[in-house]
């Protein structure tokens with residue numbers, strides 16, 4: 252977790268956001284209508300000997316020496332937008348969560364909040380304490396977005412801001428989101444959060460280029476949720492939460508390859524066999540959302556929940 | 571299912587409570603544990619099995635013995651230190667590991683007896699006074715290779731040991747595992763094969779392993795006993811996998827499809843219906859103004 256650079260450090264350079272660009276575009280359009288001085292500016296882009304005129308980040312035209320120009324390796328925002336919308340061909344990402352191993356270490360939560368510029372009270376993945384009825388024992392359950400194959404959330408979005416990709420991920424474009432929160436209401440898993448206030452370290456992330464696969468920088472008044480760390484998957488790395496877990500709770504992989512790898516032990520196993528041997532299930536299957544997150548039951552627990560020395564729910568409530 | 575989405579803020583406090591409990595608790599190992607008779611002779615082979623089990627079950631908190639990567643926050647000791655080893659003989663270690671205490675889970679029902687003893691032998695192998703029998707092969711002297719037979723999808727693996735004079739001789743009775751490369755790791759496939767006196771072993775490749783669009787797949791052979799025989803490996807790309815038929819779900823007709831996937835007839839009927847409703851409204855309003863005009 253420590254070794255991973257935040258998006259801010261990786262991509263810390265001045266840029267114009269899409270909104271600013273649109274604003275400028277509108278101004279330029281107005282300028283054309285007014286018709287004054289615009290024609291003259293065209294030759295500003297023409298080459299002149301060894302120096303070249305370029306449009307600076309703040310909209311001013313600068314003259315620079317040709318030899319100073321070089322190609323930038325980082326992906327542009329437009330690139331991130333198109334790639335982020337289409338997804339990684341040939342993949343179908345899948346996550347398996349082993350409830351028998353979770354002991355509420357909350358490392359996944361911390362790693363996720365660190366990566367996605369979230370405040371401590373904002374969760375893409377949260378670890379919930381589960382209380383069922385009667386004599387049953389409580390346990391802990393990490394709950395990310397289920398990346399449903401039939402997602403109710405994307406159906407209700409009026410502006411196509413939240414969408415499903417070919418590799419199975421459901422993402423949000425914060426630059427498009429109008430904050431209507433229909434999707435929050437539609438999601439049966441309460442996976443989505445709303446940025447009611449300015450996000451954490453808003454100042455620090457101010458100039459960072461928006462990455463739709465990371466939802467960073469977060470924007471006030473828009474929705475965010477678990478992205479299965481789409482930015483890491485592009486680099487063939489496992490999600491932040493998966494590798495952060497110290498207890499081997501998470502398995503992650505590609506359904507097309509029929510294999511999942513444990514984030515802690517790095518052991519790779521047959522995905523379908525893992526589900527079959529352990530009686531895996533999905534949350535709220537009756538809704539037909541077809542989740543892409545599978546749960547292994549809380550059997551053979553290595554870390555039973557204990558309170559006052561008891562592992563039973565009833566005793567705790569009576570004491 | 572109502573409770574599913576109910577977070578508890580008090581969880582953290584509970585964790586702290588548990589933590590303080592386990593920190594204060596003391597191991598209470600009964601005297602008889604010290605005199606436990608070992609069920610079998612500890613061998614290098616058993617310690618190797620123990621190591622693999624240790625990596626699966628114990629490494630998360632204790633780290634590998636002697637490496638000091640143990641989790642001190644929950645008081646999990648490094649099991650390889652001379653201090654730990656001198657205070658716990660095999661029987662005492664077995665007791666601790668079987669019963670558990672505080673954060674240390676009990677493995678009584680989680681592993682069978684043989685496995686638990688293998689782990690015990692592995693941990694005790696870090697005690698210089700602990701005697702282990704059996705043959706130990708020098709890891710760096712082994713090489714692995716395999717040939718492929720396309721028609722029968724068979725892999726013929728060979729293992730050789732190179733002796734002091736640089737002469738290679740076949741290694742008998744060596745266990746070899748096969749893997750396929752997956753995006754985040756290597757997936758073991760099929761059973762372990764054991765080499766015969768010629769140092770060769772035959773492996774039948776299963777025919778249900780998914781490959782890419784062309785069925786291409788990367789196959790890797792490794793020694794099972796990596797501590798004894800080393801990490802030598804051999805890999806090859808073959809098209810023995812099943813072909814991937816990728817259907818882009820976004821291009822299918824779905825209710826969650828994006829705007830540009832709207833069927834034309836649906837779009838047209840929508841526009842016609844909404845258009846006619848608005849036209850009717852405009853017409854009515856227009857007529858009302860006409861009536862008003864006519865009344866003047």
Ligand code: SF4
Nearest residue numbers: 396397398399404438
């Ligand atoms: S869990 Fe919720 S947010 Fe995630 S895809 Fe399903 S409906 Fe959408």
Ligand code: SF4
Nearest residue numbers: 408428429431432434
């Ligand atoms: S809140 Fe944003 S993402 Fe959600 S439905 Fe509204 S516009 Fe779409």
